[in-house]
Amino acid sequence: MELFDIVFFVFAFITVVSAFIVVFSKSVIYSAFSLLFTFFGVAALYVLLHADFIAVTQVLIYVGGILVLMLFGVMLTNKIVNVELKTGTLHTIPALLLVAVVAGTLGGLFYSTWKGDVAPPLPAFETTTKTLGEMLMTSYLLPFEIASVLLLVALMGAAMFARRRTKT
Numbered sequence: 001m002e003l004f005d006i007v008f009f010v011f012a013f014i015t016v017v018s019a020f021i022v023v024f025s026k027s028v029i030y031s032a033f034s035l036l037f038t039f040f041g042v043a044a045l046y047v048l049l050h051a052d053f054i055a056v057t058q059v060l061i062y063v064g065g066i067l068v069l070m071l072f073g074v075m076l077t078n079k080i081v082n083v084e085l086k087t088g089t090l091h092t093i094p095a096l097l098l099v100a101v102v103a104g105t106l107g108g109l110f111y112s113t114w115k116g117d118v119a120p121p122l123p124a125f126e127t128t129t130k131t132l133g134e135m136l137m138t139s140y141l142l143p144f145e146i147a148s149v150l151l152l153v154a155l156m157g158a159a160m161f162a163r164r165r166t167k168t
Contacts, residue, residue, distance in 0.1 A: 008048050015041030032067070032074050039063045053128045 018037035025031045039062045046055035136144050 004048070008045070011041050011044040011048065015045065028074050032071050035070075036063065036067055039067060050125055051128070053132050056129075 015038055018034040018041060021034035022031045022038060025034065039058060043055045043058040043063070046052070046058060
């Protein structure tokens with residue numbers, strides 16, 4: 001086992017353990033901070049898989065924007081100690097079937113990869129930022145702008161729905 005494999009498994013372990021804490025913790029603050037470690041672990045895995053642009057995007061958007069906003073929201077909330085997170089419905093059997101399918105698929109992928117059948121050796125590291133930037137500004141400019149306008153309209157619609165009506 002090489003150093004790359006050890007580092008990959010360490011970051012994968014950190015990501016999985018922090019994700020379990022996010023799901024199973026009863027404290028919202030512990031879940032939010034564990035989510036921070038999950039996002040950083042996923043970004044590190046992206047770096048190890050030679051996806052540098054996605055890793056930087058992961059850190060900037062999820063860690064820098066969304067998670068900080070969530071942490072401020074949690075910290076500024078008054079009643080965060082006894083928050084009831086249960087829902088009225090419980091779908092155990094469909095959830096178990098879904099978990100079994102996902103676990104079987106991941107187990108199959110892990111087994112086939114472990115044997116060395118699927119993954120060829122990785123090429124030398126090359127940054128993908130320049131290529132992605134050129135593609136976004138040339139051939140994918142129109143879909144990029146349409147997606148940005150669509151996201152802006154969705155954000156404005158969400159703000160309109162979230163806005164409380166006051167009686168005058």
